[in-house]
Amino acid sequence: MLDNKLTYLISKRILDILLSIILIILLSPLLIFIPFFIKATSSGPIIHWSKRVGENNKFFFMPKFRSMYVFSPNVATHLISNPDQYLTKIGSFLRKYSLDELPQLFTVLSGTMSIVGPRPALYNQFDLIDLRTKERINKLKTGITGWAQIHGRDNISIYLKVKHDKYYLENKSIFLDLLIIFRSISKVIKKESISH
DSSP: OHHHHHHHHHHHHHHHHHHHHHHHHHTHHHHHHHHHHHHHHSSSOSEEEEEEEOGGGOEEEEEEEOOBOTTSOSSOGGGSSSGGGGBOTTHHHHHHTTGGGTTHHHHHHHTSSEEESOOOEETTOHHHHHHHHHTTGGGSOOEEEOTTGGGTGGGSOHHHHHHHHHHHHHHOOHHHHHHHHHHHHHHHHHTOSOOO
């Protein structure tokens, strides 16, 4: 049992390293040019460092290409009325294709995040943090995408999100990770389940 768990963790880490390196190389033109468009269309930093809750409920700062104006409320997007008013000229495009998430590839490379895992909660999403802690989901390393992201992303309730996170906790495997990755790519291309 221990050997299987260790094998999974090692395999998952190898997958994270290989995929993040490959994606950083393949997407390097976007990583280079997106900052120029951000600076050209709004004032403020290129990278927004979002305080998040990671593995074992430890706080860390997650990087994203800034897609909102600097005066935007520091809460989850679905809690903002008319969030479109806070998106920059390029912000809507970045979010539509999840390009704002690209800097997180370096966080995966460093080992703070994984490619696949529960999306890290904002530090002030106390209801989500509490529910995940009760279900021991907080023991998982957070990810860029996850089982909940391919089953609704912005369009599902916190309770349903935690239900999907728990399914991943109980069924995690390299095969499931690969399935989530492929389905995530498909949803980004089709722009599915993204409200903002």
